Amino acid sequence: VEEGAAAVAVIEQITGISDLPVLGAGLGYRPAFQRDVLLYRSQIDFLEIVADHYMCPGPQKRAELTMLAKNFTLIPHGLNLSLGSADGLNKGYLARMARLIDVIDPPWWSEHIAFTRTKNIEIGHLTPIPYTWEAVDVFCRNVETVREYIDVPLILENITNMLQLPGAEMTEAQFISEILTRTDCGLLLDITNLHTNAVNFGFDPIEFLEQLPLERVVQLHYVGGHRQGDKLIDSHSSDTPPEVWDLMAELLRRNVPVKAAVLERDDNLPTCYDLLGELSGARELGRQFGQWA
C-alpha cells in the first residue's frame, strides 16, 4: 500500500495534476447565455467552452471569446480530436486546438476517450473505442502526438456508450485506468455518463469508480438526460437527477482531489438563471467534502 501511495505521489509530481488550481463550480457555456453569464458572474466560478466553436472564429465568435476570456477562466473542451483513431490524428485540427489554447492560456483542457473519424469517414459524433490492448497503444501514441503541439495538461473524459463493441479484452474502467497510467493525463469524470452506462448496461457504478485511479480526477461533468423506453439517453436536456448527485457525493466522499465541476446542459435549454441552483448545489457538495470553497 505504501509503495502504491508513493507511486501515486511520484505520478502526481510528474504530471502536476495536484498543482492544478481549484476552480469550483462552472458552467458549460452556450451562446444563448452570452449576456446572462456577465449578469451572474459572481455565481459562476468559471466557464467551459466547446473548443470546436472557436477554432476558426469569425469576427462575432472572436469578440465573444475575448469577452468571455476577459471575465472568466475558460476551459476548452474538444469534441473531434478523435484520440482513439488508429489512423492517427488530424494535424490541422490539432494545430487549431493548439492555437486556441495558446490564446486562452487555460490551466487544463479536455477531450474524450472516443474516436470520431477514420481516414475517410467523419462520423461526426463520439463513438466508443474497442477496449483492446491495441487500442490502448493507439490512444497513448496519439496523446504523445498531442504533447508535441500542446503542453497544457490534458484531461480525458469517459463517454456514454450507446452500443457495446465485441472483442473487448478489458472493461471500460480498466481501459481508462490503463491509458491514464501510461499517459500524463488527468480524468474528466462525467458522472452522468457513468450513471447512464451503468443503467443501460446493468453494472454497479461504485464498482466502476473503485477500478479507476481516482487521484487522477481533475474535473467532473454532470447534467440530466431523458428516458426512452428502458434506456437512459444522455441528451443533456434536463435537471441533474438525484442518482447523479448521489454518485457525485459518493465520489467526493472518497477524498478525491477534484478541482472543478461543470454543469453541461445543451438541449431544452433553460435560462442561465435557472441553472444557478444546480451550480450552487455542486458548490455546496464540494464545500461539504472539503473540495472547493
Next chain:
Amino acid sequence: MGLAEFQQVLATLYTDEAFRRQFFEDETLNAESLGLNAGDLDLLKRLNPGEVAYFSQSLVNKHYSEAGPWVPWVCLALGNKAKKLFQRYLGQRDPSKSLNPRQHAKAFIEYLQERSVLQEVPAPCFYDLLKYERCRLMAEGLLYLNVLKMQYPLKDILHVLHQGGDLWLVGARACWVAWLKLPGMQRPLQLILTWPSFKR
C-alpha cells in the same frame, strides 16, 4: 484485422444505411469483399443490429438538430419531410469531409436545389426560398455584398410560412434581397425591395 480496419467497418456501419442493411441481413456476405477474414466478420457480426441502427439514427438526429436552425424557413416549409430529406442528404454526401452545422445546412440547401430530390412538386416560390437561405448562409466573413433577385416576394413567403399557410398561395412579384456586411458589423444588413410594392 487491425484496429484501423475494425474502426473503418464500424464507421461505415454507423454512417451508411445500405451497407448496414447488407452487413446484417446478407447471410452470404463475403468477408474478403470487406477486407476482413472470416474470424473478423464473425466478431463484427456479434454487434447488436438494433443498437447500431439506433446509434446511426442518433447521428442523423444530432446533425439535423444542429444544422436545421441555420435554415429555419426551409425546414418549416418542408414540415415533417425535412428530417427525412436531411437523412437522404447525409446518405449521399462525401463522408470524408468534416462539416460544421452551418456548412451542413448550406450543403443541404444545395442538395435540395437539385430538383429531382423532392418527390412532390413544391410551390414555385420554394426554389426562391432555397436561394434566399443559401445566400443568407453565405453572408459571413469581414466583407460581404450580395444581391438576390427573386420571382416571388420574400416577405409574402415568410408571412405564409409563419402563419402555417400554403406556399402555393404566394403570387409572383419581383423581389430583390441585398446583404451588406462591413468590417466591424456583427451581422449583415439585409434589405428587401419588392416591385410592385403592393399586391394587385
